[in-house]
Amino acid sequence: MIRDGFSINAKSIIGVMTLAAEQGCELVLRIDGIDESNASDELNELFESGFGEQ
């Protein structure tokens, strides 16, 4: 997960916290691995649905 050139491994919750990603900011997700296409679909869905908060 990348923000303004600063990248972290999204498996680490502390890493995600250090991104200080407030609502509405721009994030780049890089998905790499054997289940990458599935994971990318599901993440897309999660973002589209506003993390189930809307």
Added chain:
Amino acid sequence: MPFLGDKHNESKSREEIILKGIPSSPGMALGKAYVIKPEVIIIPVIQIPADKISHEIARLEDGLHNMMNEIQTALDKVKNDSQNISAILETNLLILKDEFIISSIKERIKTGYSAESAVVQEYENQINFFKNSKDLVLKERSFELEHLKDKLLATIRKKITNHNIPENSVIVAQAITPTDVVNFKESKVAGIITEAGGIASHSALLARSFGIPSVIGVRDAHSLINIDCDIIIDGYAGLIHICPSNECIKEYEARKSKEDEHKRELGELINLNTETQDGIKIKLTANINSPDEVKEAVLFGCDGIGLVRTENLVMNLKRFPDEEEQYNWYKEITDRAYPNPVVLRAFDIGSDKYLEGLPHVELNPALGLRGIRFLLHREDIFSNQLRAFLRASVNKNLKIMLPMISSLNEIEHSKILLEKCKSELKEKDIPFDYKIPVGIMIETPSAALLAGKFAGEVDFFSIGTNDLTQYTLAVDRDNEFVTELYDTFHPSVLKLIKNIVDSAKSKKIPVSICGELAGHAAATNFLVGIGIDELSVPPVILLELKKRIRSLNFKKAKKTAKDIINCDSSSDLMKLLELI
């Protein structure tokens, strides 16, 4: 203001002491103090020989395991509560389980440090990162990591004290973790007082969810409060009375029984959602004039404060308050209402209310230098207020509202001033909400007609129906000769309201009503039917309004609203509104 009794006498005479903190969970309670002394664990940097490494790693794993178990136990206790509550505890669990931090702690042990030293070093790295953040929420996370770290250290050292807390205790602690709050709830504590601040913290959030009255940020609480002394905690105002006098107890009991009576009367209604029978949610917020009124609004279960008439501060003081006075007043309101949002309306003042700084006595103040016109005429006063708003916005629950807007350049001009105030604060390193929402009152026919344009420029609308009616119909309702012509249900007013709501919807910004029409029994059906998002009313009618909304059907209301809008005859309109 904290005022302390004479220190030399306090232990003997048990004089009453009043301390002021930040109100973080509403409610009142009287109980015996239960002081939890902080476990001071000093961790020296300890180097270990190579043959001890596997032993230290085992100690770390043991500590992690025990602490995860403890959180899991707390999770089981709240499984019947709301999802938000378990989500908080799960976050703590995720932090502990974070494989990156665990592996870096282990790496550090392998370079020859004890489990405790390694935990301290790795956690401190993360904590410092958050501590230096200007974002209040992230700063708050640094304290939570700190508490988690201390707990982990104590667990590794097996120094966790099991507290046997008697029922109805008032907990006094330096800081607490979310897991602690769950355990306190189980022990049926009466209230929680902490020295650490942070109304955005997860522990404060949990106390609110459980309805445990709580005051935080009370400096020196655990050294000033003796175990077993009586304490009254007032989670509305953020006050605690240590060893209260008999008078104080009497007053407390009177207030408490009134509060309980209210709660009984309102019964279940207070906890139910404000939604129509077919599930359309409406936000219910309160109009208030002072910090004290937040309490009543919260008691009646509001979703926030929809209007604070800040000009009351001017009228009470009989002069313009300085930035500091304003900041304190606004901060008090946003703290008390937290986490609910608060809309602070900039001074809506005209020569009918106040004369200082006005050029002359005006013949017709309602059409004169008032609201935004006065503020832009006196940029010094306006900037003071904007700076005070910004400073009070650190909790990110404050919204600014501009009164009496009638043209676009008033919005633009105000925004330029706001940006100027933001840079001034930035330069001085004073924190504020960078994205503070700015909305406008729509109360002139001009603004109602241009709402489509304005909606793209601001973050929300609030309709002031009293002025909108007076300006649309050209009727002064205080003038006895024309007062019967004043009609908020006039077809022209209703058409304007519809236009405002449609304009807001087209730009997807929220729209509320804060005028008298919002609470009018005959108007609810129409307002819900045209798709209003929020109704802001005096606290006392919040529940009555909620009851009415819950009896409506949105689809039916939508149809009736359509008929009302297409109706040009006043008598037909009265029938549709069920007024006759």
